Structure formats: C-alpha cells, structure tokens
Amino acid sequence: MASGNGDPVNYAHYTDRLKKPDVLSELKSADNKFLFTRALLAEHGMLPTTLDRPPDSGVRPVTEKWKTDFEHGLMLSVNQQYKEAAKQFSRSMVDGEPGTVNHSLAMINRAIVLYHLGQFTRSLMDVRQAMGSKYPPEMGHVLYEFAGMAESRRRRGQVQELQVQGSCVGLGHFGRFGLGKPVSQPAGGWQKQEHSGAFSAFLELKSSKNMGRGVYTTRDINPGDVVAIDEPYIYGGLQLHNSCCRNCLKSPVVPIPCTKCSLVYYCSENCLHKSMKDGHNLECPIIFFIRSLPGITDLNQLALKWLSKELSKMGLKKYCSLVDTFSKSKIDPKTRGFNENGQYKSDNFLTAYSLDSCEEEMPIEVLFFFNCIAAEMLQYLMLSGFKIEECYLGIVGTSLVRILSVLDLNARKININAPNMVSLKGQSLQSYYYMTFPMAIALYPSLALFNHSCDPNIERSGKLSTKTRVMKAIQPIPKGNQLFFSYGRLKLFDEMKNEERQEICRHNFKFECCCQRCIENWPQYHSIPNGLSAINILNPRMADTVIKECKRFEDFIENVGYDEFHRHLDYLYGFIKLLFTNVKRPFRLYENCLRIIIHAHTGLQHQISFR
Numbered sequence: 001m002a003s004g005n006g007d008p009v010n011y012a013h014y015t016d017r018l019k020k021p022d023v024l025s026e027l028k029s030a031d032n033k034f035l036f037t038r039a040l041l042a043e044h045g046m047l048p049t050t051l052d053r054p055p056d057s058g059v060r061p062v063t064e065k066w067k068t069d070f071e072h073g074l075m076l077s078v079n080q081q082y083k084e085a086a087k088q089f090s091r092s093m094v095d096g097e098p099g100t101v102n103h104s105l106a107m108i109n110r111a112i113v114l115y116h117l118g119q120f121t122r123s124l125m126d127v128r129q130a131m132g133s134k135y136p137p138e139m140g141h142v143l144y145e146f147a148g149m150a151e152s153r154r155r156r157g158q159v160q161e162l163q164v165q166g167s168c169v170g171l172g173h174f175g176r177f178g179l180g181k182p183v184s185q186p187a188g189g190w191q192k193q194e195h196s197g198a199f200s201a202f203l204e205l206k207s208s209k210n211m212g213r214g215v216y217t218t219r220d221i222n223p224g225d226v227v228a229i230d231e232p233y234i235y236g237g238l239q240l241h242n243s244c245c246r247n248c249l250k251s252p253v254v255p256i257p258c259t260k261c262s263l264v265y266y267c268s269e270n271c272l273h274k275s276m277k278d279g280h281n282l283e284c285p286i287i288f289f290i291r292s293l294p295g296i297t298d299l300n301q302l303a304l305k306w307l308s309k310e311l312s313k314m315g316l317k318k319y320c321s322l323v324d325t326f327s328k329s330k331i332d333p334k335t336r337g338f339n340e341n342g343q344y345k346s347d348n349f350l351t352a353y354s355l356d357s358c359e360e361e362m363p364i365e366v367l368f369f370f371n372c373i374a375a376e377m378l379q380y381l382m383l384s385g386f387k388i389e390e391c392y393l394g395i396v397g398t399s400l401v402r403i404l405s406v407l408d409l410n411a412r413k414i415n416i417n418a419p420n421m422v423s424l425k426g427q428s429l430q431s432y433y434y435m436t437f438p439m440a441i442a443l444y445p446s447l448a449l450f451n452h453s454c455d456p457n458i459e460r461s462g463k464l465s466t467k468t469r470v471m472k473a474i475q476p477i478p479k480g481n482q483l484f485f486s487y488g489r490l491k492l493f494d495e496m497k498n499e500e501r502q503e504i505c506r507h508n509f510k511f512e513c514c515c516q517r518c519i520e521n522w523p524q525y526h527s528i529p530n531g532l533s534a535i536n537i538l539n540p541r542m543a544d545t546v547i548k549e550c551k552r553f554e555d556f557i558e559n560v561g562y563d564e565f566h567r568h569l570d571y572l573y574g575f576i577k578l579l580f581t582n583v584k585r586p587f588r589l590y591e592n593c594l595r596i597i598i599h600a601h602t603g604l605q606h607q608i609s610f611r
C-alpha cells in the first residue's frame, strides 16, 4: 500500500510481529486504542528503552577545535572575506581527520570560497575530493549542482561574482519565467485570513455526497484569476535533500548544521535560533531515532516537528486541553477552521489539526500502524527527558495519531526546478533542460479544502521553490461550480486510461475518484480526435468565429516556442474561454491550450508534446 504521498509503506511492519490490530476495532475511544497499542508494544519489548546510539551510527563527533575553526570560516565567508575563510576552512580540514564528514564539510566550504575567489580549478578539485569522501549523502545533490556551476565557470574562464542573497546563492533560474498577471490581487478582493493565506472573497465551502467538503465559486471566474494564496502550516525538508534550511527552506550554499544533532541544517544563525524556539530543542535529541522508525520517514519527522512546535508553544497542559476538547466537540465539519466571522484561520493549530484525516475509514491495519509509530515516538520523547504524566499519555498519543493521519492525507511535496546538467544545444548555457524534484513536504490548510479532479480548473502558479502557493484558475469556472486541482502529476494524468487514474487515486490518495472526467469516461489525451475535423460546436452562430480562432491557435502552436508561451497568456485565456462556451469537450485543441496554460503558469520548461 502507499501513503497519501504515493510512497510505498509496509503497514504490516508491526502487525507481522504482533498480530493484534483487530482488537483495536473493539475498543471504543481513540485514547484506549492508543494505550492498548502502547501496552502491547511494551509487553513485547518493542518500546525503546534507551537513547544510546549504536557505535557505528555515522554521526560525526564534533570536536571543539573543529567547531571553532569551522564556524569562524563560515563567519568570514558570510562577511565575504573569502581569502581568510579559505585559510580557516583549510585549518578545520586539518582538525577533521581525512575521510570523516567533518573533513569533507570543511573541504566543500573551502571549494565555495575558492569559487568566489575565481579559482575554479582548485575549487573543483576540492569538490571532487569531497564527492569521493564522507560528504553527507543526503546533501550529495548540492555537490553535483555546485560542481556543474564551477565547471561551467571554469570553461568560460570568467571571474564573475554570483548573485548573493543573504547567505544563499541565487542562480537566477527562475527570473526568466514571467507570469501572465501579477499575483498580488485576486479577482474580487480577498477574503481575509489570519495573516497566513487568503481566499478570494467569492469562494464558499459546500458539501457534496461523494466528495465531502469542497470549494465553490459564487461568481464567474476567468482563467488567470488568482483564487487562493496559502502558506504551509508546517513544513520540513525531505531527508534526501536535507541541505535546505530547516527553518525557512532556503537552499544555502553554506549549510550550518545543528551543533547538537548534526542532522539538520540552517541557512543562518537566525534560522537556527528560531528553529530551536519553535521546537527543535524537543526533537533534536531524538530525531536520529525517529529516522529509523518504519513508514514514511519524512512524514514521521514532520509529525514530530509539528508536535514539538505545539508543545513548545503551548506547553503540555494547554495542548492536551485543546486537543481533548476538540475530540469531544460535535462541531459541524463544514465550519471547522472558520471563526465566528466566517474567516478561515489557516494559521491556527486547530484548523490544521481538524483537516480531513479519514481516520474513520482507515483500514484497521493502518490505524494500528499509526498508533505504534505514535507510541514509539512518545517513548523517545520521554526518554529524552520530556515529562508526560500518565493522565496525559492517552491524549498526546491520540493527537499524534491524528497528526500522522492528517499529514498522510494532506501533506504535499514542494518541488524545485533545477537545471539538468546535460546541455541540449551544444555548450550553450541558456539551453539547460530543467527538471523538477521534490525538496520538502508541507501541509497547506487552505489547499487541503480543495477536492481533486483529473480535469482540474485551478493550478499552482509561480516559482516552484517558494513555500507560498498561489492558485490560479486555468479554465473558466462558472458561478456555482466547484474548484478542483489535480492531486497527481497532471501531464501523466491526462495521458492515462480511466482505470489507471482511478487506481492511483485509490492507492495513493485512498478515495474513488468521482470527477467528471472519470464518471464520463473521457478518452485518454492521445485518443482524443485531433484538430478541427473533430470539432463539435455547441452554438452554431459562433461556428465561423470558433473555426477561425482554432486555425489561429494551430498556427500559434506551430510558430511559438514553448519557452515563449508565458508571454501569450492573455491570448490563451481568451481562446480557452471561447472554446469553453462554444465547443463540446473533450476537444483536442482545448486540451492543448489547457496544457500550455499550465506550463506557462508553473514555469516548467520540459517539452510539451501536442501529437
């Protein structure tokens, strides 16, 4: 089975050994389920008893001397005193024995300052050596990206300063992609949210039998209109790309490791201190152990980060009182997250906590699995010195199970664009082929209210790498209709057969998709008859105009390069609107126009095929 994120999970991890999950369904309250699971794990000696790390745990011993030299080097490089910084990193290379992580961290930082000094060949030598030594594997992609930059500079023989944004290097990848309209104003003004996001004022929540809550519009929406802006309530870098800042998700060239756990990184001292205050002090001693728990480690770590943040902010008693009151309340699911003035409070703990979690419909094996994870996590937390009185154990444990389930269903990956180092046209630096890969995982409380469709009418817009999600309409949405985005990868979705899409929704997202495309069994993209011969005009009076515009669109596809599409968004919005009202779907030119709009919104540069 897969989690809501699509990653495979062995939910039988505990069941195989304990064979008891069925008992859970006989227990009424969530507290009892958790306490039963915890007792069962204890009885079988499966609860952790110590925080001793195995001797070969790979965590580097940080000697005082190494730390002082290394931190001094970082400070010098932040102040752009690159020559001194290079010397300092050379010293800390000596302090950290060759072949150790310390040594390779110092080496890569020396490579960076050498790069700034224009000494690309020496810089590359350091990078290559770091690649061959114990550089943290989860940060390996940073090395490769950096090596590509150094290599291209060396070839060009240019000594140019990089654009430095604070302590982060901006490669300027994203600056090239303009958007159709500025995103500062949604059509119709904002429906105010407490400072973390905003919905358009003309959106409302309604329930339907087959999809539960969903977001509907109370007026016509045009393609290109901004419909919602959201910030994540909680987010964390993926372990695989651990080098992004734990606090702000920037990708620093000089990542500063947490000096206690050495397992998370920051872009600045500021972020390090902020993260400590936001709960890293609680997770720091146990994060190493949480990484070895079964399931999706990124989700487990995010759940711990979320719990640690709330416990640090509110303290145990207030936290327990809040989640306990929530679990006993009979509040209408449609109004959860809204205050008495009808504002959606997306930066509020209970809003995120009360998102759909499908706990009731969850297979008992999965529920048991989450209870086991929660029991192990809390045990680690208590071993680290965090006191949870017996009377609070059930409440905290149950809340952690809910957090895990909410994240499992609603957390989304944040992707970044990165240049694939293969040049498409000879050596031209302008012709890099852009790829997108996941870098972090985040929970967006407002976006979690939108349902899925395999024919979405809204889509994310703007830079992939920013945490802020700006959602724009990609098709006209008449008054009274529901807004949908695609939970899966769109390009693949419209190329799949009905059954394949259904299987993905069932398997990854745990629901039977009831969108129009599925219900009406639309053909796959490639089977939709091509071109004007297949046109089915709804309004005969418009036939001449539609045919003329379709021909113009065919010329547009022939003559405009895919990296130019974003400059023609207004034309594309107009064309899709014309087809929306006058042509029966599915119609190939409509689907093509939709594809172009999506790609122009997201700035993705991979080839779009129209054949």
Ligand SMILES: C[S@@+](CC[C@H](N)C(=O)[O-])C[C@H]1O[C@@H](n2cnc3c(N)ncnc32)[C@H](O)[C@@H]1O
Binding pocket: 210, 211, 212, 213, 214, 355, 356, 358, 409, 410, 447, 448, 449, 450, 451, 452, 453, 509, 510, 511, 512, 513, 514, 515
């Ligand atoms: C992120 S939530 C969306 C909001 C949710 N409907 C609510 O009531 O809060 C995802 C859940 O909505 C439902 N859902 C979303 N899209 C659906 C679709 N196309 N068909 C059926 N159910 C859908 C499923 O229950 C899914 O687990």
